Amino acid sequence: MVSMQSQAQYVLRTVEERGIRFVQLWFTDVLGRHKAFHVTPAELEDALDQGLTFDGSAIDGFSRTAESDVLARPDLTTFELLPWYEEGHGIARVFCDIVNIDGTPFDGCPRQQLRRVLDRARSQGFTFYVAPEIEYFYFANLETTGAPVPLDHGSYFDLLNDDISSQLRRKTVLTLEEMGIGVEHAQHEDAPSQHEIDLRYTDALTMADTVMSVRHVVKELARQAGVSASVNGGYELPAERERVARLPQSLDEAIDLMAGSELLAETLGSHQVEWFLRNKRAEWDAYRGQVTPFELERYLPLL
Numbered sequence: 001m002v003s004m005q006s007q008a009q010y011v012l013r014t015v016e017e018r019g020i021r022f023v024q025l026w027f028t029d030v031l032g033r034h035k036a037f038h039v040t041p042a043e044l045e046d047a048l049d050q051g052l053t054f055d056g057s058a059i060d061g062f063s064r065t066a067e068s069d070v071l072a073r074p075d076l077t078t079f080e081l082l083p084w085y086e087e088g089h090g091i092a093r094v095f096c097d098i099v100n101i102d103g104t105p106f107d108g109c110p111r112q113q114l115r116r117v118l119d120r121a122r123s124q125g126f127t128f129y130v131a132p133e134i135e136y137f138y139f140a141n142l143e144t145t146g147a148p149v150p151l152d153h154g155s156y157f158d159l160l161n162d163d164i165s166s167q168l169r170r171k172t173v174l175t176l177e178e179m180g181i182g183v184e185h186a187q188h189e190d191a192p193s194q195h196e197i198d199l200r201y202t203d204a205l206t207m208a209d210t211v212m213s214v215r216h217v218v219k220e221l222a223r224q225a226g227v228s229a230s231v232n233g234g235y236e237l238p239a240e241r242e243r244v245a246r247l248p249q250s251l252d253e254a255i256d257l258m259a260g261s262e263l264l265a266e267t268l269g270s271h272q273v274e275w276f277l278r279n280k281r282a283e284w285d286a287y288r289g290q291v292t293p294f295e296l297e298r299y300l301p302l303l
Contacts, residue, residue, distance in 0.1 A: 007076035008048045011094070015041050018081065019088040025052065025072055026212065027096045028110055029059050030272045031279060034216060036093075037072060048074055053101070056108070070106050072096040078209055083178040084220065095209050107271035114208055117267055131184070131201035134214050134231065138165050138193045142228040150193030151227060158188045168225055169195050175217050181210050251284045 015023065023044055025037040037054075039047045051073035058068075078095040085091045098109035105112040121128055140149040152165045160166055165188075173183050182200030189196045197218075199210060215231045222229035255277060258264055265273050 004076065007079075008045075011048060011076055011079045012045060014079070014081075015044060015092065018090055020081070020090045020092050022091045023047075023079075024082075024091060024093040025074055025096050026093050027072060027098055028212065030108060030110060030275045032110070032212075034212060035059060048076065051096075051099070056098075056106075059108075069101055070108075071099050071101060071103075073099050080179050080213075083175055084224070093213075095212075107269050108275065110272065111205070111208065113267075113269050113272060114205055116269075118204055128204040129201045130204050130207040132199055132207065132211060134197045134199065134211065134218075135189055136195060136197075136218050136229055136231040137191070138168060138195065138222060139228045139230065142230060148228075148230075150191075152188075153192045154188040155192075156188065156190050160188065164225060164227065165193060165195065168221055168227075168229075169197070172214075172218055172221055173197060175221065176214060179213060179217075181213060251280060251287065255280050255284065 011023075014020070020041065023039045023041075025039060025047065027035050029035060037047075037052055039052075051071045053069055053071050055068045056070040074094045074096050076094065079092060080094075081090055081092045095111070097111055097115075098106040099112075100106050105116065107113070118128055137148070138151045140151060142148055152160055152163055154160050154165075169186050173186050176183055176197070182202070184198040184200050186195070186197045188194070197214065199207070199214070201207075202210070218231055219229045258273070258280075259277055268276075
């Protein structure tokens with residue numbers, strides 16, 4: 001096994017030799033949203049050795065104000081260059097574990113919770129491997145008003161002309177392979193402008209990091225092409241309404257199911273479940289307070 005010191009030396013040497021200007025320290029909140037520190041080479045050695053302290057109460061679902069300080073500790077095995085930056089102006093990334101100031105795992109860190117579950121499975125003789133299929137959409141834009149506009153009208157496995165969607169999907173696969181992420185295949189999915197990238201199986205912790213990388217690459221390459229991408233799913237495009245029948249009928253229904261799940265509480269831990277449900281209940285309350293165009297058109301004239 002490579003020592004932490006050797007890994008740190010490799011990172012520092014690569015940063016110097018490749019002209020890396022920033023290293024992004026990646027982590028996520030309990031909702032899976034991407035977060036990052038941006039560290040210059042001058043400060044990198046201290047960050048790799050000691051981690052970075054920050055106010056956890058500023059991150060949704062991390063800490064209450066009275067217990068706010070936590071530490072982002074880089075996992076040096078995840079260091080990788082982001083290949084779309086020019087030589088001499090490069091940026092790299094490394095994933096972080098969030099720990100308490102005393103060095104113990106922080107309960108609000110999704111990566112730490114996953115490691116805890118995997119360690120428990122390993123103690124019982126199991127190793128968990130995953131090979132997810134990442135589905136996402138390309139849109140001309142993602143404005144808050146109006147329906148999203150798809151870039152193509154293909155369906156399952158369609159071989160379309162070499163349009164912007166096909167080019168972006170192909171470029172995404174090649175970029176992921178440059179980053180050491182194995183892709184089995186890619187294809188057009190069922191809905192208009194819906195695409196899929198199937199990842200080669202690996203252990204669950206590595207795959208969790210990989211999925212965050214894929215989300216970032218898909219959205220970044222779309223941005224560079226002047227379009228938008230969404231990896232969140234859940235879009236209801238015209239003529240696709242029947243597809244949503246298999247989904248939960250409301251967020252409220254999904255919240256109730258989650259709140260009553262003993263398995264979820266045991267897997268994610270009470271800290272993350274509490275904060276996740278709090279966020280989703282607030283989201284549901286905000287949604288119920290909105291007045292839809294249908295309601296305006298139908299009921300406003302009756303007032």
